[in-house]
């Protein structure tokens with residue numbers, strides 16, 4: 171990247187949400203302040219890397235279907251989590267899926283265009299003063315540069331007790347046709363098949379999407395690759411500080427039950443969710459902090 175590469179960051183609105191647009195040369199990312207949710211990432215004139223539903227609703231209080239929702243301080247159904255995650259929560263069975271962070275207003279801490287380098291945005295979610303999540307705070311650093319998109323989720327336990335949480339950067343990826351895609355890097359990994367009674371299985375070969383997939387992988391590899399022959403590209407999802415990943419595609423029937431989701435949209439998306447879930451849940455000692463990083467880029471084959 172040269173000093174002349176255009177880099178900027180601007181506050182703007184999409185629908186009813188306050189957002190930030192990060193721009194580095196011909197690459198752009200969008201982030202909503204609500205939920206610190208990345209809403210888009212891609213290069214001019216190419217298919218997006220990050221998928222956003224054409225039925226997405228950009229309104230306060232609603233998690234947007236697509237982008238990278240931040241699931242925190244729990245992932246999925248709270249009651250399905252290890253007991254330590256919902257200890258002290260009075261009505262875990264009725265807690266909202268994927269935690270409260272994705273629909274809350276996060277505070278902007280920093281927004282900078284670093285000449286010749288990157289556009290960076292930092293958003294923070296203050297700790298609750300009381301209640302079951304008292305003392306737990308989060309921060310999300312988003313950085314766009316010539317290498318791609320980097321998203322880092324910091325969790326901090328400011329309480330006087332050890333705390334266990336679960337979390338995910340729930341990345342929706344754009345693909346040509348999910349039936350022609352394979353995910354590499356999961357070979358031989360243990361996984362929980364949530365569609366088959368949460369039994370543990372082992373992945374054989376690359377992952378294909380022949381039907382609904384909703385699995386929690388214990389990832390030995392920090393680097394997963396979406397090999398997309400339809401779009402002639404590979405998407406690389408690299409993680410740090412994460413030992414699990416959720417792989418999801420709703421296929422035909424579940425697509426009909428999802429909010430903000432067109433009936434055929436399952437064909438053009440899949441989720442790779444960089445996570446700390448189930449056996450890999452995150453234990454934070456009093457005063458401790460943790461960083462989980464996702465790096466995402468497109469590798470174009472000619």
Ligand SMILES: O=P(O)(O)OC[C@H]1O[C@H](O)[C@H](O)[C@@H](O)[C@@H]1O
Pocket residue numbers: 246267268384385416417418428429441443
């Ligand atoms: O509809 P949402 O609450 O956004 O959840 C969307 C999906 O998230 C994860 O991938 C879960 O593993 C799925 O079971 C769930 O359907």
